[in-house]
Amino acid sequence: MTGEQHRIVVLGAGYAGLAAVRKLRRARGARVTVVDARAEFTERVRLHQRVAGQELRQWELARALDRHGAEFVRARAIELDPAARSVRLDTGGTLEYDTLVYALGSIAPNHVPGVAEYARSVATPEDAWWTTGVEGPVAVVGAGATGIELAAELAESYPGTPVILLGADEPAAWLGGKAVAHVRGVLDRLGVEVRTGAKVVEVTENGPRLADGSVVPAATTVWTTGFAVPDLAARAGLDVDAAGRIRTDGYLRSTSHPEILAVGDSAVIAGPGGRELRMACATAIPTGAHAAAVIVAGLRGREPKPLRFRYQGQCLSLGRRDGLVHGLRADDRPGRWMLRGRAAAVVKELVVRSTIPMAGLR
Numbered sequence: 001m002t003g004e005q006h007r008i009v010v011l012g013a014g015y016a017g018l019a020a021v022r023k024l025r026r027a028r029g030a031r032v033t034v035v036d037a038r039a040e041f042t043e044r045v046r047l048h049q050r051v052a053g054q055e056l057r058q059w060e061l062a063r064a065l066d067r068h069g070a071e072f073v074r075a076r077a078i079e080l081d082p083a084a085r086s087v088r089l090d091t092g093g094t095l096e097y098d099t100l101v102y103a104l105g106s107i108a109p110n111h112v113p114g115v116a117e118y119a120r121s122v123a124t125p126e127d128a129w130w131t132t133g134v135e136g137p138v139a140v141v142g143a144g145a146t147g148i149e150l151a152a153e154l155a156e157s158y159p160g161t162p163v164i165l166l167g168a169d170e171p172a173a174w175l176g177g178k179a180v181a182h183v184r185g186v187l188d189r190l191g192v193e194v195r196t197g198a199k200v201v202e203v204t205e206n207g208p209r210l211a212d213g214s215v216v217p218a219a220t221t222v223w224t225t226g227f228a229v230p231d232l233a234a235r236a237g238l239d240v241d242a243a244g245r246i247r248t249d250g251y252l253r254s255t256s257h258p259e260i261l262a263v264g265d266s267a268v269i270a271g272p273g274g275r276e277l278r279m280a281c282a283t284a285i286p287t288g289a290h291a292a293a294v295i296v297a298g299l300r301g302r303e304p305k306p307l308r309f310r311y312q313g314q315c316l317s318l319g320r321r322d323g324l325v326h327g328l329r330a331d332d333r334p335g336r337w338m339l340r341g342r343a344a345a346v347v348k349e350l351v352v353r354s355t356i357p358m359a360g361l362r
């Protein structure tokens with residue numbers, strides 16, 4: 001690679017793409033172009049707050065990227081041609097690249113019947129703009145981090161509106177008994193009805209249908225069971241996993257097309273102990289930044305360093321006044337320390353705020 005007018009295209013201006021752009025300032029002589037379908041950055045990790053009626057700040061991407069010397073193209077990427085090293089846009093244009101950073105993130109899944117027709121989501125800003133006047137009862141399907149945060153936020157913001165949290169396991173079970181006890185305690189206090197062992201097989205206009213055939217009556221069903229990814233990479237014939245995420249080597253390069261680096265939710269990235277990194281802002285930012293470091297090293301004719309990543313902790317908000325911050329081992333298994341209550345809510349808020357400068361937005 002040479003630094004002379006090397007064309008770097010970053011697909012996606014979410015946490016991962018923006019963290020990459022911030023570090024690509026060091027790629028002197030390279031031209032950096034960022035493509036995103038949205039004109040503004042919205043904090044995705046706060047979308048449950050938006051659904052609970054809180055206003056969210058937005059950042060104008062063109063201005064933010066200009067500060068980093070990157071050009072912003074507002075368009076949807078509709079086709080990737082790795083042989084021609086180009087990306088086709090819905091605006092009619094085509095962008096050619098020497099190096100591509102693929103950071104298209106994730107979206108709501110809809111693999112269960114009725115989800116697309118009858119369920120709402122908080123996965124993307126567009127999904128989360130449905131809030132004005134939440135109609136209850138609300139059934140939140142999925143007792144993972146997003147489901148827990150959403151159920152707590154709704155119950156706190158709309159007291160009196162029945163909120164039912166449906167999951168296979170106890171909320172926060174992956175963090176162990178003490179975490180479960182705290183989360184359960186807060187959800188009980190907020191009046192959230194928790195139903196475990198619930199397998200939802202369909203969403204109907206009357207609410208989610210369980211495997212035993214019963215329907216949980218709900219005016220609003222919100223689907224929060226994980227994320228799907230855009231299919232651009234799979235359609236382009238890149239080496240992807242069953243979900244369509246790009247498989248990467250230790251340097252975040254596509255295993256089939258090393259001139260493409262994949263980061264954030266759209267990538268399969270090995271972490272400590274060979275365990276895949278989970279879809280999280282906490283992994284999107286460092287992987288985005290590291291992809292930029294790999295590119296810069298290449299442009300300077302240096303050996304890039306492999307990604308070194310370790311988990312530190314997981315933060316859950318439980319409404320605005322309570323939370324849980326749990327220590328994690330390097331490989332994402334629960335560690336020993338835990339912070340609860342208002343102090344945890346404050347830490348979570350500070351962590352969320354800290355992502356803004358890390359994404360180069362301030």
Ligand SMILES: Cc1cc2nc3c(=O)[nH]c(=O)nc-3n(C[C@H](O)[C@H](O)[C@H](O)COP(=O)(O)OP(=O)(O)OC[C@H]3O[C@@H](n4cnc5c(N)ncnc54)[C@H](O)[C@@H]3O)c2cc1C
Nearest residue numbers: 012014015016036037076077105106264265280281282284
């Ligand atoms: C409610 C909620 C709460 C969360 N809380 C936490 C949390 O507390 N901690 C945590 O670590 N994680 C949390 N997450 C997960 C976190 O938001 C994601 O893992 C993170 O946003 C992934 O970052 P990303 O940059 O890979 O993708 P994204 O943030 O999804 O960004 C992808 C970007 O690509 C753009 N894009 C997509 N397709 C196209 C296309 N075809 N053409 C052009 N542009 C396109 C999108 O517009 C978007 O701007 C939460 C998620 C949700 C929904």
